[in-house]
Amino acid sequence: MTGAFPFPVMLFAAGFGTRMGALxxxxxxxMVEVAGRPLIDHAIDLCRAAGATRLVANVHYKPDAIIPHLLSRDIAVSHETPEILDTGGGLRHALPLLGDGPVVTLNTDAVWTGPNPLTALAQARRPGMGALLMTVPRARTHGRAGAGDFDMSPEGVLSRGGDLVFTGAQIIDPAVLGDYPKAVFSLSQVWTDLAARGALYGIEHPGHWADVGHPEGITAAEALLSDV
Incomplete structure (x- = not known):
């Protein structure tokens, strides 16, 4: 990759956050704070540090508590109403704001150490990749319960099962979304279908990653950041 960051970024911010309980x-x-700042600001900082200029966030749950914050940071808003559209449907709904071509998607409930994952994805992405996922070995995750998500071949092709955890960052070709007629669908199903035809790829993040989808993850993330 040379020059400016070439992809728009979709920030997933519409979910109900049920694992966070009272928070x-x-x-x-x-908008839950980690190390004194809203989670989404950590994600926005990753994007800006990579050079991304076009950012879109989807909203649904308690939108009035996040939309002013997004607008103050020059983030376009894709409001999902009356129903939440899941990750696949949410991405497709936001495409008019994102523009044509491949899109970075980034979950907003994680923190990272090490090289910028979005820069690494942009450098590794090649034509013909339906999706390119950033993964991390289970041993370098924090606040993560359960097994890994994927295995990776020497050529970088992903298959289901294995030690590698999906970090919530990827580059995906929106053309692959055309096969799904329903308004509400998950990108997980898209990955399964791409993997079946050998079009799902991955790279491995060399740093650490914390899942901040639950209260215990906040403690894990703040400990991770304090060691940087």
């Missing part, structure tokens, strides 16, 4: 009674999960 999301009055705010959406991306």
């Amino acid at each position: 999301t009674r009055d705010r959406p999960k991306p």
Whole structure:
């Protein structure tokens, strides 16, 4: 990759945050603070540090508690109403704001150490990749319960199962969304279908990653950041 960051970024910020319990009674999960700042600001900082200029965030749950914050940071808003559209449907709904071509998607409930994952994805992405996922070995995750998500071949092709955890960052070709007629669908199903035809790829993040989807993850993330 040379020059400016070439992809728009979709920030997933619409979910109900049920695993956060009382912390999301009055705010959406991306506005829960980690190390004194809203989670979504950590994600926005990653994007800006990579050079991304076009950022879009989807909203649904308690939108009035996040929309002013997004607008103050020059983030376009894709409001999902009356129903939440899940990750696949949410991405497709936001495409008019994102523009044509491949899109970075980034979950907003994680923190990272090490090289910028969005820069690494942009450098590794090649034509023909339906989706390119940033993964991390289970041993370098924090606040993460359960097994890994994917295995990776020497050529970088992903298959389901294995030690690698999806970090919530990827580059995806929106053309692959055309096969799904329903308004509400998950990108997880898209990945399964791409993997079946050998079009799902991955790279491995060399740093650490914390899942901040639950209260214990906040403690893990703040400990991780304090060691940087």
